[in-house]
Amino acid sequence: MALKSGGISPHFASCAVQQRLTHKGVSPYNPADSLKPNSRNSLSDGWREEQKMLRLVSLQLIVTVVAGLVAGLLGGWHALVSALFGGLCCVVPNAIMAGRLFLNTMRPGGADPISFFIWEFIKIALTVALIGAAAWLYRDLNWFALLGGFIVALKSYIILLFRH
Template structure:
């Protein structure tokens, strides 16, 4: 699970560098914020799931579903916070960063 989280964080920085080279600093920062808006809640979810496995009974399905619900709410809150607090958002770069990080786990599926 941590490999996926690390891949997502790396993907966020790669997309940010590419966006900064194409569209400037604001585009790069927007892409980074978009990517981290998904990577951070996913990292917290992975940490919560790992902590659940350390309990004597192990992780339960309730732990998974509550964690997934919290991840979705945190992602929505971060997306809204970026849109509300950062006024120089380049929306195309922001969405590109978000989508690349969202789909980056496919890279690990095709690795041998």
């Protein structure tokens, strides 16, 4: 049996960590416990998670405006409006879902996977409805600009990945 530098075997060290975590009310086997408000650092972690979600949604909004300006330079006024509509078809459902998921983490039971899947379905349905509404209500729609704005907003999180 190999010993660590502190003289404790890895098995006993993991048992000690497990006892410490279960003593604090956090299961070492369920990462979702860190989102429950009963955990010791839930309030500060919840606000940090809200800041991350807010940063992502605001980045999507900024990228949507940039995509709209580029489309406006290349294709005129109708392309600008279409690209903005396309980006907003992505940003608005994401903002609603992020807000709801944050509120779910503040509930006494914490966030559960069922609410995530329900809100993911609502987000997809809202996205499809917004694209349909844009096509129905804006007669001079430029489909290329709308889809371009949507895809650019959808993939804007890649910018945050390169930042870290």
